[in-house]
Amino acid sequence: xxxxxxxxxxxxxxxxxxxxxxxxxxxxxxxxxxxxxxxxxxxxxxxxxxxxxxxxxxxxxxxxxxxxxxxxxxxxxxxxxxxxxxxxxxxxxxxxxxxxxxxxxxxxxxxxxxxxxxxxxxxxxxxxxxxxxxxxxxxxxxxxxxxxxxxxxxxxxxxxxxxxxxxxxxxxxxxxxxxxxxxxxxxxxxxxxxxxxxxxxxxxxxxxxxxxxxxxxxxxxxxxxxxxxxxxxxxxxxxxxxxxxxxxxxxxxxxxxxx
Amino acid sequence: xxxxxxxxxxxxxxxxxxxxxxxxxxxxxxxxxxxxxxxxxxxxxxxxxxxxxxxxxxxxxxxxxxxxxxxxxxxxxxxxxxxxxxxxxxxxxxxxxxxxxxxxxxxxxxxxxxxxxxxxxxxxxxxxxxxxxxxxxxxxxxxxxxxxxxxxxxxxxxxxxxxxxxxxxxxxxxxxxxxxxxxxxxxxxxxxxxxxxxxxxxxxxxxxxxxxxxxxxxxxxxxxxxxxxxxxxxxxxxxxxxxxxxxxxxxxxxx
Numbered sequence: 001x002x003x004x005x006x007x008x009x010x011x012x013x014x015x016x017x018x019x020x021x022x023x024x025x026x027x028x029x030x031x032x033x034x035x036x037x038x039x040x041x042x043x044x045x046x047x048x049x050x051x052x053x054x055x056x057x058x059x060x061x062x063x064x065x066x067x068x069x070x071x072x073x074x075x076x077x078x079x080x081x082x083x084x085x086x087x088x089x090x091x092x093x094x095x096x097x098x099x100x101x102x103x104x105x106x107x108x109x110x111x112x113x114x115x116x117x118x119x120x121x122x123x124x125x126x127x128x129x130x131x132x133x134x135x136x137x138x139x140x141x142x143x144x145x146x147x148x149x150x151x152x153x154x155x156x157x158x159x160x161x162x163x164x165x166x167x168x169x170x171x172x173x174x175x176x177x178x179x180x181x182x183x184x185x186x187x188x189x190x191x192x193x194x195x196x197x198x199x200x201x202x203x204x205x206x207x208x209x210x211x212x213x214x215x216x217x218x219x220x221x222x223x224x225x226x227x228x229x230x231x232x233x234x235x236x237x238x239x240x241x242x243x244x245x246x247x248x249x250x251x252x253x254x255x256x257x258x259x
Numbered sequence: 260x261x262x263x264x265x266x267x268x269x270x271x272x273x274x275x276x277x278x279x280x281x282x283x284x285x286x287x288x289x290x291x292x293x294x295x296x297x298x299x300x301x302x303x304x305x306x307x308x309x310x311x312x313x314x315x316x317x318x319x320x321x322x323x324x325x326x327x328x329x330x331x332x333x334x335x336x337x338x339x340x341x342x343x344x345x346x347x348x349x350x351x352x353x354x355x356x357x358x359x360x361x362x363x364x365x366x367x368x369x370x371x372x373x374x375x376x377x378x379x380x381x382x383x384x385x386x387x388x389x390x391x392x393x394x395x396x397x398x399x400x401x402x403x404x405x406x407x408x409x410x411x412x413x414x415x416x417x418x419x420x421x422x423x424x425x426x427x428x429x430x431x432x433x434x435x436x437x438x439x440x441x442x443x444x445x446x447x448x449x450x451x452x453x454x455x456x457x458x459x460x461x462x463x464x465x466x467x468x469x470x471x472x473x474x475x476x477x478x479x480x481x482x483x484x485x486x487x488x489x490x491x492x493x494x495x496x497x498x499x500x501x502x503x504x505x506x507x508x509x510x511x512x513x514x
Binding site: 121122125126127132133134135136139204229 | 305307308310333334336337339340341343344345347348349350360361364365
C-alpha cells in the first residue's frame with residue numbers, strides 16, 4: 001500500500017515537474033518575444049512555413065466540412081420547415097467552432113509535426129548547441145519566430161477554412177438541394193454577429209500558441225523522449241497527440257467562458 | 260588560460276567525468292586523447308557551458324564559468340569557437356550562409372567585406388566554388404571543413420575542436436591539421452583538440468592529455484606521451500587489444 005502511494009506520489013511529482021518545465025519554456029519564449037533584437041526575416045520564413053504547408057489541406061477539409069454540414073443540417077431543418085436557417089447554422093458552427101478547431105488540428109498534423117521533427121533533428125545534430133556556443137540564444141532564433149508566426153497564421157487559416165466551408169455549404173444547399181441563393185446568404189448576414197467572429201478569432205490565436213508551444217517544446221527537448229531518430233519520432237507523435245488533445249480541451253473551456 | 264579543477268559529471272547515476280584536473284596555458288594547443296565514450300565530448304560541453312558539472316570548476320581567464328548564467332556566460336562564449344563532432348551545420352543554409360552566419364549575427368560588417376572574408380575562409384579549407392551547396396549536397400568531409408571555416412572565421416581566442424578530422428582521408432586530415440596549426444600561428448588561440456588521430460595529432464599539439472575512466476591519467480608534451488611508461492597510455496598509443504585498458508565488450512560480457 002505504501003509502495004503504491006509512493007509510486008503514485010512520484011508520478012504526480014514528475015508530472016508536475018514536467019508541467020512546470022513546459023510553462024517555464026512558454027514564459028521564456030514570451031520574454032524573448034519582447035526583448036530585441038527581433039528576427040523579422042525568420043518570422044516571415046515561419047509564416048510562410050505554416051501557411052504554405054497547411055493551405056491545401058485547409059482548403060480541402062474546409063470545403064468538405066461545409067458540404068457535409070449543409071447536407072446533414074438541411075435534412076434536420078427540413079423536418080421543421082426551417083431550411084432558410086441552413087446558411088446561419090453552417091456559418092455559425094464554422095465561425096465559432098469548427099473553423100478554428102479543425103484548422104488548428106490540420107495545421108498540427110501538417111506543420112506542427114514538421115516543426116517538432118525539424119527542431120528535434122537540430123537538437124540531435126548539435127545545431128542548437130552550435131547556436132549556444134556562438135552566444136546566440138536558440139529561443140530567439142527557433143522558438144519566438146514560430147510562436148508569433150502561429151499567432152498570425154492560425155486566425156488567417158481559420159478564416160480561409162470558414163469562407164471555403166460556407167461556400168462548400170452553398171454548393172450543396174443551393175446547387176444540390178435547391179435552396180435559394182438569396183436565402184442562404186441573407187440569413188447568414190442577419191444571424192452572424194461580430195461577436196461570433198471574435199470568438200473564433202480568440203480561439204484561433206490561443207490554438208496557435210498551444211500548437212507552436214507544444215511542437216517547439218517537444219522538438220527542443222527531444223532527448224527527453226528517446227535517443228536519436230527514435231527520440232525525434234516519439235516527440236513528433238507526442239507533440240501531435242498532446243496539441244490535439246489540448247486544442248479540444250481548451251476549446252471547451254474557452255467556449256464556455258466566451259458564450 | 261583555462262584551468263579545470265576537480266570536474267565531475269554524472270548521467271543517471273553513471274559517472275562520466277570523475278574529477279578532471281587540467282591546465283591549458285594561454286596560446287597552447289592541448290590534445291585530449293582517450294577511449295571512445297570516455298567523456299571527452301562531455302568535457303567540451305562543460306567548457307562551452309551547454310552542460311553544468313555536478314562538482315568542480317572551469318576557470319577561463321580568471322573567471323569560474325560554472326557559476327555564470329545568461330548574459331555573463333554569453334560574454335565568455337564570445338571568446339569561444341567550437342567545432343562540433345558532426346559539424347553541426349545549419350541544414351537550411353548554404354555553405355556560404357553557414358560560414359557567414361556568426362559574423363552576420365555577432366559583428367556589424369559590410370556586405371563586401373563579409374563576402375571577401377567568407378570566400379577566403381572557404382578557400383582556406385579547400386572549398387572554393389562550393390558556396391551555394393547545402394549540407395545535404397556535401398560529403399561528410401566537406402561538411403566538416405565548412406564547419407571548421409565557420410569556427411575560425413570569428414577569430415576566437417579559445418577554440419575547441421571535437422574530433423576535427425574523423426572521417427577525412429589522410430590528405431585532408433593532414434591539410435586540416437596544417438590549417439589548424441597555421442591559424443594558430445596567425446591568431447595565437449588557445450585550443451583543445453579531442454582526437455583519435457594518433458600519431459598525427461602530436462604534430463599540432465603542444466601538450467597531450469590522456470583521459471581514461473573520466474579522469475586525466477597522464478599529461479605531457481607529445482614526446483613525453485610517446486615515451487610514457489604508463490601501460491595504459493602505451494596500450495592506447497599502440498592500439499593493442501591486450502593490456503590494462505578495459506575493452507567494452509569484456510565489460511558487457513561480465514554484466
